[in-house]
Amino acid sequence: MVKIWGRLSSVNVQKVVWCADELGLDYERIEAGGKFGVVDTPEYRAMNPNSKIPVIDHDGFVLWESNAIVRYLSSRFGAGNLYPDSLTLRADADRWMDWQATSFNPAMTPLFKQLIRTPAAERDAALMASSHAETQMKLALLDAHLADHEYVTGATFTMGDIPLACSVDRWMKLPCEKAAFKNVLRWYDTVRVRQGGRQVVALALS
Secondary structure, three states: OEEEEOOOOOHHHHHHHHHHHHHOOOEEEEOOOHHHOOOOOHHHHHHOOOOOOOEEEEOOEEEEOHHHHHHHHHHHHOEOOOEOOOHHHHHHHHHHHHHHHHHHHHHHHHHHHHHHHOOHHHOOHHHHHHHHHHHHHHHHHHHHHHOOOOEOOEOOOOOOHHHHHHHHHHHHHOOOOOOOOHHHHHHHHHHOOOHHHHHHHHOOOO
């Protein structure tokens, strides 16, 4: 049994849930973070001293950091599928997972927070415009890559698609102007209907 701590409105928790659903795992998700609290308790800090979500416990093995969790679950339960046998394909999947965490998501997060979690009267128009422009630039890069890739690593859906799918889903739901990146849209329409993505895609932004 896998236990997952974290609220589903967190994009980092969404990655782990998508992965677990993709793999058909039996798991329990425990609400934590945001309005649910929990993360500042001694018991939680014993699992993750950063007081962040998500955290998993798999038969006594405790792991934090969302991309590390996706890699662990994929390698443990999806070797040869989500976790490619080929070293080069695995490295490619790793690259896009890290790009999501270090480039794409940081570009979009200010806009998300302003539009979804900040009262309209308190929003920073300059910050929103900057974040919007930077996110569009990142999407243009992804769109160019997907012009000749069905999925981020090629012809097969892998762990590399999961973090990006969660972030792109968030972008698609934001109430803002969006350029028509046809390759990103084609890829998103393909991944969003997968069994693993159903919880994430059905979720409203909050």
